[in-house]
Amino acid sequence: MTTSSRLSHSWRVAALDAGEATPAADMADNGGMSKSKTPVGCPCGGPSFATCCGPFIEGKALPETAEQLMRSRYSAYTLQNEPYLLSTWHESTRPTEPIIHQDEKLQWLGLEVKSALRLRQRKAEAQPNEDFVEFVARLRVNGRGQRLHELSRFLREPGAGGLRWFYVDGEFPE
Secondary structure (H helix, E strand, O other), rough: OOOOHHHHHHHHHHOOOOOOOHHHHHHHHOOOEOOOOOOOOOOOOOOOOHHOOOHHOOOOOOOOOOHHHHHHHHHHHHHHHHHHHHHEEEOOOOOEEEEOOOOOOOEEEEEEEEOOOOHHHHHOOOOOOOOEEEEEEEEEEEOOEEEEEEEEEEOOOEEOOOOEEEEEEEEOOO
């Protein structure tokens, strides 16, 4: 399986199991508030959805960095927001088939953004308007814990609303 198809498959399984309670699911159902009416942190790990990924996903702002886009895409996966995911995917690699499948038993558990030496070296070699973000997303598929460790590539190009970042593809580090 190629890196591109592994990537598409890895993220294609990104449907949150509607039967599982998570902060992101509470947020989606209660406008950013948990059932106890306490503000819920952003699914990407930020302090609050309203000040972190929310404005990007809701179309009120554009991510200024590749990392902000990656974090907002993670949050969009937890919220099953396929339109946002597709709109932030570079047209050269954007899938034509659905990427969220309601019948998949999936629960997103957390995101860790890495800052390794190899990533800093790759960024030093990057072209203008290109950036890389390495992360580990933890999830459960059919009740089994899994990790998605990816080094994602992003390009900044003209798009709706001005110059904006797009997810292009990724590699799976050893």
